[in-house]
Amino acid sequence: MKKQKLVLIGNGMAGVRCMEEILTICPDGFDMTIFGSEPHVNYNRILLSTVLQGGTTLEEITLNDRNWYERHQIKLFTGETVVKIDTVKQVVITDKSQEISYDRLIIATGSVPFLPSIPGADKKGVTAFRTIEDCQTIMATAKHFRKAAVIGGGLLGLEAARGLLNLGMDVSVVHIGSYLLERQLDHTAARMVQVDLENQGMKFLFEKHTQEITGDNRAEGLVFKDGTMIDTDLVVMAAGVRPNVQLARESGIETNRAILVNDFLQTSAENVYAVGECVEHRGRVYGLVKPLYEQGKIAAKHICGIGDQGYKGSVLSTQLKISGIEVFSAGKFHEDSLSKSIKLYDEVNRIYKKLVFQDHKLIGAVLFGDTRERTRLLDMIASQQEVSDQEKMALLQSARETSYSVAAMPHSELVCNCNGVTKGAIVEAVQQKGLTTVDQVKKCTKASGSCGGCKSVVTELVSYLKSDECTEISKKKSMCPCTSLTEDEVVQELLQLGITTFIEAIEKLNWNTNNGCSICRPAINYYLGMIYPENGREQGIDRIITCIEEYNCQCDKQRSLKLAAAFKKGLEFLAMPCLLKLGVSTCMHNGAGSTIKDIGVIGTGLGWEIYAGGSSGRLIQAGELLAVVPTDKEAVQIIRGLIQYYRESAHYQEQIGQWLERMGLIHVREVLFDQELRQELLERLDEELSVGKGEEL
Incomplete structure (x- = not known):
């Protein structure tokens, strides 16, 4: 072709x-x-x-x-x-x-850089800060001159100014606004950043409109519209793009x-x-x-012709990368008439947190000094979940009040937000490929390879993984002894090569055995059944796999029975990657029994709390809160959408808790809270039920 x-x-x-x-x-x-x-x-x-x-x-x-x-x-x-x-x-x-x-x-x-129309901008010693050539020009100038002025108090301007300080220059930042980083921070956090940078040697001139760059052939100074002026040998234009x-x-x-x-x-x-x-x-x-x-x-x-829901936009977040300063912001962090905020300002330890809520949903956040909750906050903003008053206060806890280490991070937690790299992916790369340095991890996984804001966490994680304290083991392994391919790689090959039968799979994928084994035979048949639902019965994969256990008490038994019947309708004979146990409790009086199921639902005064990933086996484990929904209808949609997404993307025999850890709770929430994505999952589930795979026999 x-x-x-x-x-x-x-x-x-x-x-x-x-x-x-x-x-x-x-x-x-x-x-x-x-x-x-x-x-x-x-x-x-x-x-x-x-x-x-x-x-x-x-x-x-x-x-x-x-x-x-x-x-x-x-x-x-x-x-x-x-x-x-x-x-x-x-x-x-x-x-x-x-x-x-x-x-x-x-x-x-x-x-392209935005270059204000300032008389004298064509002189020597005036440069933008956008390319390698710009960087080389600035470094060469710093070898021969002393004073520098940066026009622009945004992210780019501050990063350039920090670099100029390191090159030994006397640096002044000229900003048209009344405080720094007005697009990324509120006034309080911006002022704290300013104080830290001033302590590092940076100078600031606010509400200054540059009227002219003075000098004969090269820049010698800036004149402002208010009549004031400063001397400079280098002017860096960083007023935006x-x-x-x-x-x-x-x-x-x-x-x-x-x-x-x-x-x-x-x-x-x-x-x-x-x-x-x-x-x-x-x-x-x-x-x-x-x-x-x-x-x-x-x-x-x-x-490439692959179906997708398309790009729906992104929740913006910023993590400042200036040396020694921990700052993060996300979403709509400026209050208005419809929103309210709660704040923590620890002047002694220089920690500031501001969370902005609208209708009990987090819509924006600003953090200074303690940014370790940034991934969780991004998740809450993206998922638009209801946040209780108790959770709000917990989010404001100081880092000094709680312990934190990379060892305690779950494998599903994002380390590199830019590239979507989880802790689990880094653990896998280090242990499977023998990586020993941050640079090797960056090349392999792209973690810390974009904005660089997560480099300190990656460094700490690599050190931990190579230490005697580490007891974590990478979970990547081949599907079975018949092949060196992982389950993800097998599924990718099935799709790309258009394989439709088990015999065709072991032939085209160079299996080590002629007939497969007890591990790969049912797994491949399951995957083929998911890829080609119309062939499901011929593949012999129809199995009763759902087990519903309802927990009720004196509150309202009929309420939980009605919900259980609604979301399990037609699922009893539907093929699943692994036995799936679900629990429904009318209220919190008997809620513990549901939280340790694969999927658990508990009634509250606000509706239903939905948990996922619990375990009632030898090692009992409570599931993670997936969603809080107000109506029975939305609870049914979330649960059935979750089950279908689990069916489509889980490994064979992978429990839903293991699947959640691998996929990431944040990602699964994003899928289920997107109404279009959830509707497509439900439609695909209904299609499979309609062709007989899930019909009650």
């Missing part, structure tokens, strides 16, 4: 990540070409600040070297800019008069603030996609790395 031609415009983080996803899904599906305006391979632009700060070299921020492009047979043209897209002929034209045709095109032109949409606009592709895309990252032009900072989705433009990577995954799936 002839490969399709795939062209990427932009050799930056978002575009190349999209290509990496495509290579994972369809490794042999495309003839790939990448154009990059900069004369470099793909590098981590976010970590340029750490280069200035002296903690990283330019070589260390390279994400993919030339060997990577060659290994994947990608044609890379660096220092070459695409100047026109002919969307009718499906051709791109470069500034070197090269014409390349495409079947699919991805635009990932990123953003703007989406780079000129190419798309001139090529007739619809734009607003950025390139307009739908939920599958398709532009208005046929066969043309766009991802990254140059994209506007549902009226929003994202500049943080996690949303851009999420866009890349969705675009990759669509380009």
